[in-house]
Amino acid sequence: MKYSNVFLCLIALVFFQCNSPQTYEDQKKPEINRFEIELVAENLNQPMSMDILDDGRILIVEKDGAVKVFDPNTFLVNTIAQIPVNKRFNQPFTTSGMKYDADDGMHGVVMDPDFDNNKFVYMYYSPESEIAKSLVVRYKWEGNSLDLESEKILLEWPTQRERCCHWGGGMVFDKKGNLLIAIGDNSGFNINAEDGDSRRTSGNTNDLRGSILRIKPQPDGTYSIPEGNLFPKGMEKTRPEIYIMGVRNPWRLSLDSQTGWLYWGEVGPSTDEFNRAREAGNFGWPYFIANNQxxxxIKTEYDTLKIVNNSQYNTGLVELPSNPVPSIAWYDRNPAEAFPIPGSGSLSAVGGPFYRKADFKGAERPYPAYYDGKWFVTDYVRGWIMAIEVDEDGNYKSMEEFMSEGTFTGVNDMDFAPNGDMYVLQYGHDSYASYAKDAKLYRIKYNNGNRKPKAIASSDKTAGSVPMKGRLLTEGTIDYDNNISDYKWVLTAENGESIVYKEQNPVVNIEVPGVYQAILTVTDSDGATDTDTIKLVAGNDPPEVLFEFPESNSSFYFPGDQVQYSVNISDEEDMEIDNSQVSVWADYLPEGFDLQVFMDTLKNSPLYLSANAILGQQLVKQNNCFQCHNLDQKAVGPSFNEIANHYRGTDGVYDQLSKKIIGGTKGTWGQTEMPANPSVSLNEAKAIVDFILNSTLKPGDKSSLPISGSLKVPEDTNAGYLVLKASYKDKGFEKITSIETVEIVGLKNPRVYTADFDTLSNMRLYTPHFKQPNNLIPNDKKSFIGLKNIDLNGICTLGLDIIDFPKVKDSFWKISIRIDSSDGEIIGTSMLSELTVADDGFITLPIKLTSVKKNLFIVFENSKYEKGVDEFEIRSIKFIK
Structure with a gap:
């Protein structure tokens, strides 16, 4: 009998496995590399919200009132309307630092559930008017434009424009055709001031602000009140439209299609929330945050069972609905302890879509069942996407990272398209900036099938004298399915003769001088292939070029100092170095530009271009300027040479041309219109002008620096790097062409920010604000930061940039400067209490002079360490001679 039961169980297991609509593979957590992030649209202007049509097109509204449509088939973005909206505060105060920039404007958009038939689109915005107010308006969209004459105002309520912030903006329809609208508390931060007292809005039963409304739009442009809202129609001192009250700044709304429950992210004063509502309720703000803390x-006494709104600005009920609903997840500026939420410092919870796989039957590439019943949420500042799993009651169960911290920049909205792709709308971190660089639309596609391999070809020797022996390498070749079935190399000579290798990393021995192509082809078991090619030069060893810095530091430059340099060149075949083939260049790379990206362009740039002009060259390529301009031939627009000859010597030419680049122009060179480039900053435009004005220069117009010499560093220099480049082109050998070797080095600014540290341990990342550099906080009894291979020659002092140093000066922290390792030789040490602040704000610590390159470690120790006590932030360090 026992064996019969086992047999029956096995039959049942096979049956359920064969008949289950969701296989084990579909239910297990997918590898992150199955998700492809694709940029699909950019050059957007403060995009705020989006909604996705059944045909896959995306309707996007921008803060300044533009209504745009993205077509995934053509990748084009078209503007279908421009709605006049308010853009300014009345008072000179905003969180951005700009004088009158307003959080007012366009806030949200959603299409009618019966859009295919009625073409109705609903928008929430603050109109351009003398009276401060907000509206929910219905328009009709037909063809290629929104009919602004079809306007039907459903809702209108007064607002204040004296101080920021909080307009909300999320909109969604439920299955019953009810429209839910997230409205922020329209309040500043001082609860004792009228425009900062959110008891007058979020805590006011008679005010629509600080609420999530629920109404039923009617065909004639009016609305009715559905059953189940927080207050019955006709109740004194209440608004029947309110479904959820007591919210601060609710962003994106999402409904679980299976349960009908509502989910949203909410920005708090210093604690942000992810919320769920199963029914109408009070969510506590401004009296409670998080789990009803x-x-x-608010200084008056109150509790969850009796909340009394005694604000002088309250126009609603004095006693508010009790038992406010707590958040299901929350986090603040400190590292999260209750929930596995990444990051610390600044924060801004957005929310996102709730995923049900049943909603995507027949979709081209739905997300796997592993994510069924999970809520995708993001944070505007921190740039991660998390998946929150809830239990059968909608309560928090678990949370895990979907996309890691920093993947995105300033996400405003997320949603799934009918084909299963997730779209991510990015406003960017440049508040109120028109056409900011990071204002983009991405999509995240899931691939549940075979993934194409990626071939990476290399060699341990790409040039040399004959016989040239080396190994061809496939290091870096990737196949996420681990099913590469075939590696093939084809080594082809200039005469067409070739040798085929079936090994993965074959050894080649080239005896005949010449230039060879080595082509790698990788094939997986499903037949997907990829290729990569490298060039091998046999018969000529490349020259060696090396910078040396006698009597100068080889890691840093110092303002006001002299940098002594020399270039040493050797070549196996050239018996004598031809100095006419040596060129040396040096210039300063401004702060904020990536050295490696700059070096890639600098390598092939001529001597006559400055660093700023080379940056301009990069920007010209990035902004597709070559589509309309050639260097020396007229295209759609004039050549860069023509522009340079026309404007060179003109007073104010940089400002004049920069304005044309940013704002566009027409008529200067005929009737052809040059489009605006509003995403280009003024400094970037000037770099482009620098490149254009130097486009007529030719080799020889600027001479090389000497092979050895001295560079005077200006006192006011604060560049990111002093970059030096040296190159030598050898004479070739016999029939083999000459080879040029380029060597580039960057001497760092002596001030090094935390982002540039090479190693750290037990240090906590802290983001003061998304526009500021990250800081680090020692997070244990022993913590350290480190830099690798640092030249300490001539450096006698280390400066520490410690935030709020006086607050921790008398603590038990000890700082040690060590070399080689975090336990290595101490070259400087002190208790924090023994250090003083220098005139430049740095806390200075003397170190022993060391004349060789070392790995440097700054160690923080506190035997009495207690989390949250005597904490301090390190922003940067400075090397001082």
Whole structure:
């Protein structure tokens, strides 16, 4: 009998496995490399919200009132309307630092559930008017434009424009055709001031602000009140439209299609929330945050069973609905402890879509069942996407990272398209900036099938004298399915003769001088292939070029100092170095530009271009300027040479041309219109002008620096790097062409920010604000930061940039400067209490002079360490001679 039961169980297991609509593969967590992030649209202007049509097109609204449509088939973005919206505050105060920039404007958009038939689109915005107010308006969209004459105002309510912030903006329809609208508390941060007292909005039963509304739009442009809202129609001192009250700044709304429950992200005063509502309710703000923790800004006594709104600005009920609903997840500026939320410092919870796989039957590439019943959420500042799993009651169960911290920059909205792709709308971190660089639309596609391999060809020797023996390498070749079935190399000579290798990393021995192509082809078991090619030069060893810095530091430049340099060149075949083939260049790379990216362009740039002009050259390529301009021939627009000859010597030419680049122009060179490039900053435009004005120069117009010499560093220099480049082109050998070797080095600014540290341990990342550099906080009894291979020659002092140093000066922290390792030789040490602040704000610590390159470690120790006590932030360090 026992064996019969086992047999029956096995039959049942096979049956359920064969008949289950969701296989084990579909339910297990997918590898992250199955998700492809694709940039599909850019050059957007403060995009705020989006909604996705059944045909896959995406309707996007921008803060300044533009209504745009992205077509995934053509990748084109077209503007279908421009709605006049308010863009300014009345008072000179915003969180951005700009004088009158407003959080007002366009906030949200959603299409009618019966859009295919009625073409109705609903928008929430603050109109351009003398009276401060907000509206929910219905328009009709037909063809290629939104009919602004079809306007039907459903809702209108007064707002304040004296101080920022909080307009909300999320909009969604439920299955019953009810429209839910997220409205922020329209309040500043001082609860004792009228425009900062959110008790007058979020805590006011008679005010629509600080609420999530639920109404039923009617065909004639009016609305009715559905059953189940927080207050019955006709109740004194209440608004029947309110479904959820007591919210601060609710962003994106999402509904679980299976349960009908509502989910949203909410930005708090210093604690942000992810919320769920199964029914109408009070979510506590401004009296409670997170899991019903009291708001310390309110001094009067109250509890969850009796909330009394005694604000002089309250126009609603005095006693508010009790038992406010707590958040299902929350986090603040410190590292999260209750939930596995990445990051610390600045924060801004957005929310995102709730995923049900049943909603994507027949979709081209739905996300796997592993994510069924999970809520995708993001944070505007931190740039991660998390997946929150909830239990059968909608309560928090678990949370895990979907996309890691920093993947995106300033996400405003996320949603799934009918084909299963997730779209991510990025406003960017440049608040109120028109056409900011990071204002983009991405999509994240899931691939549940075979993934194409990626071939990477290399060799341990790409040039040399004959016989040239080396190994061809496939290092870096990737196949995420681990099913590469075939590696093939084809080594082809200039005469067409070739040798085929079936090994993965074959050894080749080239005896005949010449230039060879080595082509790698990788094939997986499903037949997907990829190729990569490298060039091998046999018969000529490349020259060696080396920078040396006698009597100078080889890691850093110092303002006001002299940098002594020399270039040493050797070549196996050239018996004598031809100095006419040596060129040396040096210039300063401004702060904020990536050295490696710059070096890639600098390598092939001529001597006559400055660093700023080379940056301009990069920007010309990035902004597709060559589509309309050639260097020396007229295209759609004039050549860069023509522009340079026309404007060179003109007073104010940099400002004049920069304005044309940014704002566009027409008529200067005929009737052809040059489009605006509003995403280009003024400094970037000037770099482009620098490149254009130097486009007529030719080799020889600027002479090389000497092979050895001295560079005077200006006192006011604060560049990211002093970059030096040297190159030598040898004479070739017999029939083999000459080879040029380029050597580039970058001497760092002596001030090094935390982002540039090479190693760290037990240090916590802290983001003061998304526009500021990250800081580090020692996070244990022993923590350290480090830099690799640093030249300490001539450096006698290390400066520490410690935030709020006086607060921790008398603590038990000890700082040690060590070399080689975090336990290595100490070259400087002190208790924090023994250090003083120099005139430049750095805390200085003397170190022993060391004349060789070392790995440097700054170690923080506190035997009495207690989390949250005597914490301090390190922003940067400075090397001082």
């Amino acid at each position: 009291k708001n310390t800004a």
